[in-house]
Amino acid sequence: GLSVNESSPYTSDRLLVVAMGRKKFDIAKWLIEKGADVNHRGSNRNALFYAVVHNQFPILKLMVQHGGSIKKYFDGSGGLMVEAIHVRNLEMLKYIYEQGGRLEEKSYGSNSLLHIAAQMAALDISKWLIQKGMDVNITNVEGSRPLDLALSTKDNRSFREEIKIPKEDYEKLILYLKSVGAEIGGEHLSVKAQNKWYSDLKTAAKSGNLSELKKLTERNDFPFSPNTVYVAFKAGHAEAARYLIHKYKLHSHYILRTIIDFKQMYLLPKLIEYGASLKLNNSLDSSTNLVSYAIDNSPDISIIKTLVKAGVSVNERSYDDRTGETPLHFAVMRMADYEIVQYLIQQGANPDLKANTIYGDNLSPGEIIADILKNGVYRYERRVELKKYEKEHLLRIKKLLEGK
Incomplete structure (x- = not known):
């Protein structure tokens, strides 16, 4: 008499989520075939997530056949494309993409799919992403590029041992990235140069020098500080503030989270005035x-x-x-x-x-x-x-x- 969509007596998760989370894959298959809701979001993850995390491509396809929706999957800033790269499964990644996954998906730390592929030394996945049009020099919010992550992870022995990826894989990936024009970004640029850039940017924002702001921000080597916007609009330079907001997409999920998490609410009114969205995407x-x-x-x-x-x-x-x-x-x-x-x-x-x-x-x-x-x-x-x-x-x- 127990429903296949019954919740566990110990958590709010339904039986399918529990089975997938605990790697009870035979039980999970049985539940799916008996009509379990594969899209239900439990207290933490849903069954689709666990299928990808545990590298269970056949079960993922079975879930989709039984109504599983890749498009509707939600997990904060992360998603199924991200997790498929973490397990270095190109075929599963392609399938998720065909079922509605997006190349624009990012990890919790704002890394693009190519950043993650570089961090995981996933050469075949990196090639596929670049073939799909991803910028080999795309930056995350810290200004780092995929090549940065490949270089730093290669030198991080403890992390490599933890994820069980040999150093040679990183060396092959680094050679490939350089061959297609990859460059180092913020992580490998000098602190002195970064501090000068911040100082020049703040000066330009304070003076409202729009042409200088554009010149400085075209480099895009360093992570941008939202406080520069505050400097601009505090000095009464609306156009400079508006330019920075649109240049760095300050209506995005990341900046709204930052404003709330760090209680920088003084930034919110002007961000809204200059086009920031009240939606936290x-x-x-x-x-x-x-x-x-x-x-x-x-x-x-x-x-x-x-x-x-x-x-x-x-x-x-x-x-x-x-x-x-x-x-x-x-x-x-x-x-x-x-x-x-x-x-x-x-x-x-x-x-x-x-x-x-x-x-x-x-x-x-x-x-x-x-x-x-x-x-x-x-x-x-x-x-x-x-x-x-x-x-x-x-x-x-x-x-x-x-x-x-």
Whole structure:
């Protein structure tokens, strides 16, 4: 009588995710063939992710045959293309690409697919990516290029031993990258030159010298600091600030995360004024509400207020427009401060909206609290027994949601 889509009694993950995570591949195949939901996102990863991470190409294809969606897969900044490169499986990478994977996908550290291939000494994958049009000198947010990562990883013996890739593989890859025009970037450029570039850039931003800014930023050798934008608009040079925002795509996922994580909220109003998006894009197909992201990562009431005043919706869903969690769901699941929940409701957050969550599908924030109180268990990232003060906190939040 047990459903193939039943959740594990120990985590919020369904049986298929648990089986794949624990490498019980025969059980996983049986569950898939019996109709298990292969797209369900558990507390951490979904089954598609584990199929790629464990290098199980046949199971990945089986999942796709049973409705698995590469396009809808979401995992923060990372994704299935990234993981296929980590296991150095070119055929699986090509398949994921054919099923909707994107070459623009990046890792959590903002490395492009070519950066990752270089780090993993994946020569055949590097060749395929370059044939697909990837820039051999593409830079990450630190200014490093694929050749930088290949060189530094080659010299990192402990890391090479950990990932079990011989030094010779890196030497072959480095020769190939150089043969197609690869150059070193920020990681291998002198500190003195980098400091001079920053100084010159700041001076140009402060004076509003747009032609000098363009000249300096055309190099693109060094990682850009968003504070340079602040210098420009503080000095009243709107065109200079606007140029830098568009040049470095400061409406992107990375800069919005940085602003929230490091509480640089003073940058937000001008970024929005000059075209920054209020969408926090985690992948090409899904996004996180900025208020939800702040609650999940930097639950500070002043940040929440700044975002809401800037126009971020308190009812917008994350990941999925129909079933994704709202900021109130995140506030409850993260046990955010009472004043944060109170403020969200004052700003029109709807406590009756339902979402698919780690506590179950189609639940309102109040129903999540009811589940936690009933079972005496708070599970977010891991299963934790509910403490007395947490129970009292949730009871206060419950009354607030009920309008009492």
